[in-house]
Amino acid sequence: MNQAIDHSAVPIIDIQGLRSIDLADRMAVAMKLRKACEYSGFFYITNHGIAPELISQILDETISFFDQSEAKKMEVSKSNSKCHRGYEPLRAQTLEAGTPPDLKESFYLGIDLPDDHPSVRAGKFNHGPNQWPTGLPGFQKTTTEYFNALYELGSVMMRGLALSLNLPENHFENFLDGAAANLRLLHYPPQPAISQPDEKGCGAHTDFGALTFLLQDDAGGLQVQPANTREWIDAPPIENTYVVNIGDLIERWTNGQYKSTLHRVINRSGRERHSVPFFFTGNYDTLVECIPTCLEDGEEPQHKAITVEQHLMDCYKRTYG
Template sequence: MTSTLEAIHVSNSALPVIDISGLSSSSLTNRQAVAERLRAACIDNGFFYIVSHGVPAALMDDVFAETKRFFDFSAEVKSAVDKSRSFCQRGFEPMRAQTLEEGAPPDLKESFYIGPELSLDDPRVVARRFNHGPNLWPPDMPTFRPVMDAYFSTLLDLSRKLMRGLALALRVDEEYFADYCTNAHATLRLLHYPPQPANAAPGEKGAGAHSDFGGITLLLQDEAGGLQVQGKSANEWIHATPIVGAFVVNLGDMIARWTNDRFRSTVHRVVNSSGRERYSVPFFFSGNPEQKVECLPSCLASGERPKYPPTTVEGHLKEMYRRTYK
């Protein structure tokens, strides 16, 4: 009998590999050529790889090195920066603290949350805006913060570039998402998955089946694999095989909402059947918390009505967190 946690191995063409260097071109024609490839991927299943993205390989290696070093610490050391000590969802989250798939056991992973660094006297922090505040930084790791700060800044720039590409892909002005990308909120999450246990509880896995909350996700994954993307049917799962130097990019629920589901936010999960530790680093780009999110008129067919009521980025994210952190 086939395990419900198995996935099919397919060629990388099932998840397109897109060279995005053209998005930095001074030629609109070159930028539009990349945008058309993005459009096809976003309509198909909202998952794709990007290469020629400009993020230095050395920086990516440093991020993994610091991530592994942190999770190798004892539980006592990690608890010093536990997320319970933060009022803005920052810091360490222990194993099985989140349940992404309703009805399934808690996720078999531990993580560390990093967001934009804001001082306690920042007006947004004083007002206790959702997820705004200072980070918790682990002690005795002098290179951890510089590496993560550099990576966070680099991924913010890359996210803005991709949003300009998505605007062209939606056939709207290239700067349509400029306000959304101003004062943008994002979350860098370091993840450690132990090997899938042989005696796992029914339905237990590294990360339960879910779609991402926000705008776009840029995933840096190691060579262990384990990311599975739902195919055309609910029972079909496809391996997102790691490609060295590439990011896996997927759309979140907010983009699906903005486009009346024309651009897809696809369900995915993690099953670490590699037999070894797995590390991955997703960067969740959520955008300006005050940005209004409502259906793009260009995404409505004649006579079609929006599927979702208008909201804001902050309102949408609050609802998503309520669902997974009951």
């Protein structure tokens, strides 16, 4: 069952107060984040600070990249990379077990580290250089500028989450120091009129990391399933907002108090759909174990302690086989 957006489940939160010098302003936003994270783990944010011009540019570069020929895109194939960077063709990933591969193609970017960087030489998972397509003169500049802007926003939001959990604002500073993140450009062709059973643009899944910031075009297709409803709710694009959701790391940290929620994409618009999710993952050496304030007396953690790196490796193995 699907229903139109329910703003009690996917609220709109003005986060401008998180940048205020007044703690009361930051706490006011944090309490709204807490309610959203406990209820569904999904929310829209406004006054996020990302320039509209940059948002327009990143969508233009996304469209330009996927409009290239398959041969041109394959010049920067992810198969050339040791750190999952580059182009991934249609049906390369299966996010929902037991269903056909996802009807989407993508391009992965991360922090651009040279081969002689200590983390790369140490073999850190997903650490290394980006691949850059040729023939798109503004691509590297725009994606790098956009990545850096979202990276800063991720840090602001993590400090807001700390406040929302009644923790010191700097509680996650070690997690933020040298944090990893990924930018993924996505293209979804229209859903075929006659498709395989259960075929979707993106199968039902939860996100691996800490926070996801999703920029959508106007095609729609995103649906979320809050745990308390078990119904699929449309989360359509709203101008000048991001859809933000909590990932599995935050759910583990909070012992399930904050929800990492199932979501999927079915592009029924009849036209091409483009989106740009930014995944804020954190420092790979961070040990994620239940925050003591998220445990009731006599309650046991639901998950064992795990490093961010091991958690990510397990998640990639599950969805790429």
